Amino acid sequence: MKISIVLPAKNESAAIGATVKNIRTQYPQAEILVVNDGSTDDTAVVAEQAGAIVVHHPYSKGNGAAIKTGARAAQGDVIVFMDADGQHDPSDISRLLEAVSQGHDMVVGARQKGSQASLGRGFANGLYNRLASWMTGHKVEDLTSGFRAVHAEKFAEFLYLLPNGFSYPTTSTMAFFRAGYSVAYVPIHAAKRIGKSHIRIFRDGTRFLLIIFKVGTLFSPLKIFAPVAFLMFLLGSAWYAWTFASMHKFTNMSALLYTGSVITFMMGLISEQITALMYKNSV
Structure with a gap:
């Protein structure tokens, strides 16, 4: 399989260099795409120096928009999406790819207990997982994880559904379930991010609440x-x-x-x- 690894990045100059170098060391033949989502720091320069192909947004369009740009630019048969902030361990990519090779259409890195997350976000993620499990009839271990591997052709079918904001993992997971595609989970440990998070509890509280309704409307209203x-x-x-x-x-x-x-x-x-x-x- 030809592999493309897509990292959406906005002002991640502190972490992007080490992340890309680590990926390049383990996967020298993989296509590494960094989507620079209107960064105001040296994210693009650092990523290029580390060996990534950088695709630019002239201004910030959102995490989901960066994912869509990366998916359209990727040349691989399988696309791996992961965060550029150092939370995801590139050594876990092989485990996701192994599950893909076993016949799964989407494989999600499911964050385990002990991963770095606030109490509020942990509670919200648990609520989303239970709701999605009830809606789909399958156990959903991590609905909002951004670390996942997908067949590029099948992921492209749902690009028009993906929002430009942060809820692309939710949308893509429910779309795959609804379409009858196989979704699997691989346990991972998410480390503490490098740099400052772009998520704000009060600003994004309404958005997280809307995810609950989106889960329902995407699968079975x-x-x-x-x-x-x-x-x-x-x-x-x-x-x-x-x-x-x-x-x-x-x-x-x-x-x-x-x-x-x-x-x-x-x-x-x-x-x-x-x-x-x-x-x-x-x-």
């Missing part, structure tokens, strides 16, 4: 809409039972809840059909 519709129906019935027992009448609140439950369920059905059309060309 009805699994999200149907329980909500059923809950509204139960609330409407309970309210009707109380008002009938106490006032012997059917109130507007009951009518609103019943109507809302029907509308919500129908929205779920429509969303399910739209989602199916998104994957109509997938095997």
